[in-house]
Amino acid sequence: MAILKIARMGHPVLRRRADLVVEPSAPAIHLLVQDMKETMADAGGLGLAAPQVHVPLRVVMFHVPPEGVDREAMRDQPMPLTVLVNPEIEPVGDELELGWEGCLSVPGLRGKVPRHMRIKYRGFTPDGSFIEREASGLHARVVQHECDHLDGVLYPARMIDMGDLMFETEWKHWLKPGDVVEDDE
Ligand code: NI
Numbered sequence: 130m131a132i133l134k135i136a137r138m139g140h141p142v143l144r145r146r147a148d149l150v151v152e153p154s155a156p157a158i159h160l161l162v163q164d165m166k167e168t169m170a171d172a173g174g175l176g177l178a179a180p181q182v183h184v185p186l187r188v189v190m191f192h193v194p195p196e197g198v199d200r201e202a203m204r205d206q207p208m209p210l211t212v213l214v215n216p217e218i219e220p221v222g223d224e225l226e227l228g229w230e231g232c233l234s235v236p237g238l239r240g241k242v243p244r245h246m247r248i249k250y251r252g253f254t255p256d257g258s259f260i261e262r263e264a265s266g267l268h269a270r271v272v273q274h275e276c277d278h279l280d281g282v283l284y285p286a287r288m289i290d291m292g293d294l295m296f297e298t299e300w301k302h303w304l305k306p307g308d309v310v311e312d313d314e
């Protein structure tokens with residue numbers, strides 16, 4: 130187990146399309162996943178994609194902690210740590226929602242990003258099982274954010290108003306009550 134170095138915006142590994150994993154339950158993938166878990170726990174993110182630790186493979190992990198869910202909207206559910214190999218996403222409906230995001234590869238910044246409100250996603254786990262779920266709200270947002278990393282896309286590229294890009298310190302200081310959506314991804 131090891132804490133891995135996190136690639137930052139501008140590194141070529143974050144700009145390329147990551148490769149499909151040929152054998153999702155291979156020992157090398159198990160090792161990668163263990164190191165990614167440790168790295169994510171250390172950095173405190175909601176999710177992590179393999180390219181963020183300089184490995185150009187289609188592996189992501191994420192969780193939705195209870196404190197991150199939007200209880201008033203009643204459409205978010207906490208989700209324990211989930212690892213997906215070769216994930217695929219499909220929007221459900223065409224509703225988009227703006228929400229604040231951060232990224233361990235874009236440290237110190239926050240931005241407001243449009244995402245599909247509801248999605249279906251599927252993928253393999255390193256123990257060889259297959260996951261298929263529907264997600265909405267923060268859960269859907271985190272999955273879309275992480276899977277974007279596999280296609281070389283960072284959240285600022287999804288923003289429609291760059292006036293909504295800010296330093297995290299200012300964001301925390303000035304954010305209106307009720308505007309809080311989530312934590313780092
Ligand atoms: Ni990210």
